[in-house]
Amino acid sequence: MMYPKIPLAQTVIQLCKAKGIKHIVLSPGSRNAPLTIGFSNNNFFKCYSIVDERCAAFFALGIAQKLQEPTAVVCTSGSALLNYYPAVAEAFYSHIPLVVISADRPKHLIGIGDGQTINQPHVFENHIHYSANLKQDLNENETNNETEDLPIFKNIEHKIETLLGLKQSIQTYNETEINKAINVSIEKKGPVHINVPFNEPLYDRVESLTVNPEVVAPKIKNDTVSADVLNTCVEDWNNAKRKMILVGVNNPNEIEQQWLNVLANDASVLVFTETTSNIHNTAFFPSIDQIIAPLNADDFNELQPDILLTFGGLIVSKKIKAFLRTYKPKQHWHIGNTRANNTFFCLNKIIETTPNTFFNAFLPRTHVVESNYKTYWQNIKTHRLLKHKEYLKSIPFSDFTAFNIILQAIPNHSVLQLSNSSTIRYAQLFTLNNTLEVYCNRGTSGIDGSTATAIGFASVTSKQTTLITGDLSFFYDSNALWNNYIPTNFRIIVINNQGGGIFRILPGHKNTENFDTYFETTHHLNAKHLCAMYGFNYEKAHDDASLKSALKTFFNDDSTPKLLEIFTPKNTNDEILLHYFKFIK
Known part of the structure; x- marks a missing residue:
């Protein structure tokens, strides 16, 4: 087996394995090469390569959402790390164990104008359970090209740290920090950040491990009531x-x-x-x-x-x-x-x-x-349900009727992922099939990442997974489809009402240029060409009949994932929904 030569990379990888972190989502980069080499050459890990870091983090979150165990997401240095932030915040408020591992440049190269450098330690300070900022391995016998042309004050600082820092004490410090970070993620069910500085050369490999880190087990809480x-x-x-x-x-x-x-x-x-x-x-x-x-x-x-x-x-x-x-x-x-x-x-x-x-x-x-x-x-519930059914018979095709038809068609014992905004709120108005497993990113309730999360979830379950999403949520997260791990039984249903339909329900001056542009964000996009590019079977519907017809075969087995786009009338959806609450009284 091949290992990265850098002892710090070996330490991170061994401790992830010891704590059962099997799923590793990697985004291509150079500074994280020692981690990529170590994870991808070890058969214990299931590795994924996802280019877009924001999608990669939500994909990892979807895996952790399903498995309820820590999942790691690994990136290079610089702004790549910042793209993880939306998923980190979601994991923080949704109590999902996400382990962020970022490669970093050595301390002496930060703040001097070197490429791909930002202040990475504690970057998620307000939305993280623990930040482990590791120390660089020291090897005084190696020639290091990265320190040759340092400004004099940086060179002196680097040499002082080298002289004062003992290898063993740094190794012990790093082991302690990594153990603590992963244990906190397990114990608190939330995100942690491990920042790992690497010096060049980054791609050297060895055939045997040079470190054997100590493993500290997480604390198991005594689950009782006083x-x-x-x-x-x-x-x-x-x-x-x-x-x-x-x-x-x-x-x-x-x-x-x-x-x-x-x-x-x-x-x-x-x-x-x-x-x-x-x-x-x-x-x-x-x-x-x-x-x-x-x-x-x-x-x-x-x-x-x-x-x-x-x-x-x-x-x-x-x-x-x-x-x-x-x-x-x-x-x-x-x-x-x-x-x-x-x-x-x-x-x-x-x-x-x-x-x-x-x-x-x-x-x-x-x-x-x-x-x-x-x-x-x-008694009131019974009355409301009768009025609910009566209302559905009286209204034209709309978001409301589309949800009624869709939710009755979702296969038994499958997974339903819902995006935020209008989608989750419409779903709340219907009694769902009680054999379904239902999920939604409700930690921060953002529209970003719904598709990537659903795909991550689908990648680790044998059950068919269906995502229902609005058009803005879908197009916003369309890079999630740039993904080689989408199961053929994955399904996406896009409700395309040509804009942010939820804003038409809120107080405001509708049907003005200002509203259409800056609130509803009216558009004329469709998903057909995205489906062609990413290998999805594309279907569309625009009324009750075409929707019911499409759903008859939509969930059948196929050689590719499928997307169904439903076009609804944006100018009547809000009135139909608002009148619903008056009608059922």
């Missing part, structure tokens, strides 16, 4: 007649169905689930805005809970956030081992454990409280 917290929760719960559970982003199969059934059978409990919650029961309330949007002040008073219990990630629905901020519950408990957000400005209890562990200890000690809370809202 007796005091549990006793207080049980007492308060059993005395409350109105309990609301609100579930945000949640991975599939994280909660045992028996506990979900217990909650579903309690007359004093309402369980509101978002599309990305991945939990199901016929007694739950999956279309939050369908319930919330038409309510008046008296209705909100009837809905106001005594206890709000939340778990999972961020909430999509603006309407329920506005409701709970105005009609605050007496108590808000949040369950989870990651960051607890005070979204509704009334958080008073953080229970640091997994929801499953909490319910396992908590629910056997609770009892059903006599209440008409759920019955009252179940």
Whole structure:
């Protein structure tokens, strides 16, 4: 087996292997050559080569999103690293273990006008769990062309560091930092940054390792609930007649169905689930805005809970956030081992454990409280669903009807990836097939990276993955298709309403040149030529009939991935959606 000659590169690679980081997303470059040589020549690693660093980082995020284990993304020095930032921020707020490894120039070459140099240490300071800034290997016997023509003060600084720095102490320091960074990513489920300075020559190889780094295992958290917290929760719960559970982003199969059934059978409990919650029961309330949007002040008073219990990630629905901020519950408990957000400005209890562990200890000690809370809202839910179906029969082809048709066609037991903006909000209005696994980048809720994330996810699952995306999200992230790892069963559905349709729903002066240009960003693009360039089978639809016809064979096996572009009327979509909330009341 071939290894990079540089001991620091060997150390990084060995510790990644020791900690089970199998998936390595590499972007071509020169300064990261020692890492590329080491990772790509080791059969333990599954390596990917993706040129666009922003897409590479979201691709890696998609892999980590699926596997729930650290995935590494590796780049050269300079601005390449900055292109990782959107994915790093998403990983930070979505609690996804992403390990960023950046090659860097030696310290004495930073700040003197050398090419491809920026200040890389701590570059992600506000959105990272740990930054490991490694020290360069020292070898006084090697001739180094990079130090020959240094300014005198830089040359002196370099020589002082060389004389004072002992090889073994630097090796120990680097091992400690790498161990800590990767362990933090595992323990906190989030992004970390390892910055690795390399001196030339970069491409030298050896046939045997010259270092054997110490491996420090991550800390395994004792997942329990304290007796005091549990006793207080049980007492308060059993005395409350109105309990609301609100579930945000949640991975599939994280909660045992028996506990979900217990909650579903309690007359004093309402369980509101978002599309990305991945939990199901016929007694739950999956279309939050369908319930919330038409309510008046008296209705909100009837809905106001005594206890709000939340778990999972961020909430999509603006309407329920506005409701709970105005009609605050007496108590808000949040369950989870990651960051607890005070979204509704009334958080008073953080229970640091997994929801499953909490319910396992908590629910056997609770009892059903006599209440008409759920019955009252179940009746409203039934009414809303009837009006929802009635409305769909009365409206012309639009974004709304397209989503209704698409969501019924997604194959059972497959993966649904949703882009942000209008897409995730439309999906929230429908009851989805409960066999689907549903994902969306809701950490920062940006439109960048949705396609790359979905492709990364699809590359590590045998299940068919479908991405539903808006036109702006798709074209913005079109470099994601510059990718050699797209499975043939991957599907993209683009809702093309010729611009940022969500801005037509927001307050503003529509149908003006200023609005069309600077807000809606009206365009006349289509995906046909992109599909031809990147080897996708392209289909299109423009009404109910052509959409239903296309979907009949769209998910069938094929030798290439497929894209279906649906053209909807941009000037009526917003009116149809806004009128929906009036109609269902």
